[in-house]
Amino acid sequence: MRPLSQADLDQVVTVLDRAPQLDVFVGSRVHASGLAPSRLAGELWGYFEEERLRSMCYSGANLVPVGATAPAARTFADLALRRGRRCSSIVGPADAVLTMWDLLRPEWGPAREVRACQPVMALATAPAVAPDPLVRRVRPDELDQLLPAAIAMFTEEVGVSPNGTDGGVYYRARLSELVRAGRAFARFEDGEIVFKAEVGAVTPHACQVQGVWVRPDRRGEGLSVGGMAAVAGFALREIAPTVSLYVNDFNTAARGAYRRVGFTEVGRFATVMF
Template identity: 40%
Template sequence: MPLWSPSANLQVRVARASGGQVRVLEDADTAALNTLLAADPVGTVSVAAAVSSRGTAAPGRGRTGALVLGIDQENAEANDQPELAAACWLGANIIPVCAGAQQAEAFGRVLAALRRRVSSIYGRSEPVLELFGTTGWGNHREIRAEQPLMVMTEEPQLEPLPGVRKSRIEEFAAVERACAAMFTEELGFSPYTQGTSQYRDRVRGLIQDGHSLIAVDPETRKIMFKAEFGAVTSQAVQVQGVWVHPQWRGRGLAAPGMAAVVRHGLKLAPKVSLYVNAYNTPALRAYERVGFSRAGSFSTVLF
């Protein structure tokens, strides 16, 4: 997939590709975008966190700056500020927001025209798979079509793993190694292939924000268990990077470790969520033991 080249008239290109159905959102659309995101706080938490951090729906700067595509409600009055029916985040990843199959198809036509390089497409299953199919992109590495989306809103009844706490910046090197090991196991390639400094900045930022949790073995000082809050809003947090060191696997650490993570997460937002590959039966069982229940399905297309 060739790199996307910016156009002096991006709106025209987007409108042409979608028959006028899709447009690029601007700063004036921020409130409408936030209203749309609030309709699905668990499914859209990654986009909501990114928009909150940026403070605007307007495109980012530069050739690779993130932008948000939108489709307006059909019944909006001509003189009113448009209300959004659906949106699509386009950055390093593509994430459709509150989109049905027809809207996802429209986004897919636009993305095919923009020809932008991305790492993944993910989100609720129907729009992700429809969008991806419409693009015609054939250079993907893997499609993970069934990923249960799970959520908790109450304190876990399971006793939490002792010692799970926020990691400290002086522990950065150990946390980075654990994160890289988990990433490589999960995706089959090193995170450093996508940029060493960017990955290290991401890990460092999670630690500084208090969103990196670890449990350390008191004898070896190795990280036994770790997880992160990859996206945090006032409505939901999304857990990512759950990992048990190989030396401590098979000892039942995952479920109590996650119980501790949920307790931390519920201090930040009323809902704690995650998504997991359907084939990962041990992880699914551990999450169910903690008290997670299913809230739909995600899909991920990896490039």
């Protein structure tokens, strides 16, 4: 096991291409950076078997295993233990994440929350329902309207505010980046957002929807079905050939909405949050 560099790029892409619908986050970092250390915003560890790259783990703000076998997951956990916790979460394929957490828990625990079963769902064909015609891209001048909805979604989903110690400067900048890239979508009514979602990570093979939110007083009206159909339609036409997302297993309403749009389960994630 060793850190990977630009010289390993071809092997890294080969590993990512095994499950492009699952490994969108790390794939987006690799494709955007070319593994240049100054742009990767973290480190990528490689686990080799007979001199061939078999598994990887991204170490940055999150710890994210990729294609990790059980021996690889244990090796990554051992290195993470020796380096000390630098991440705010461990997230990725459930088997690998939970194997790592079993070894990390005695020193890194307790976690703020462990979500052990998060279905990964994907769509590669036209949505099965009509898109909401009022869902559109958010314009840069509408960032101040999007920000409160995004903060509300993040706080409700993760359990802490995204504003952190910097007063929200980083979170606002990241949201602004997505808006400028044309990857933030919303339905506005009377100048307020009632549905929104963003396309966070993008690779040549897939993109990942995040931050799906319906204003609390409008839930139960089906806004997420038409809204997600609209977002998926935009993404499939203009961003990537497959749209993926992951959702908590206990969120039966969201899972039902995504299934109505045409998303099907392709894997399981787990997340350990600190």
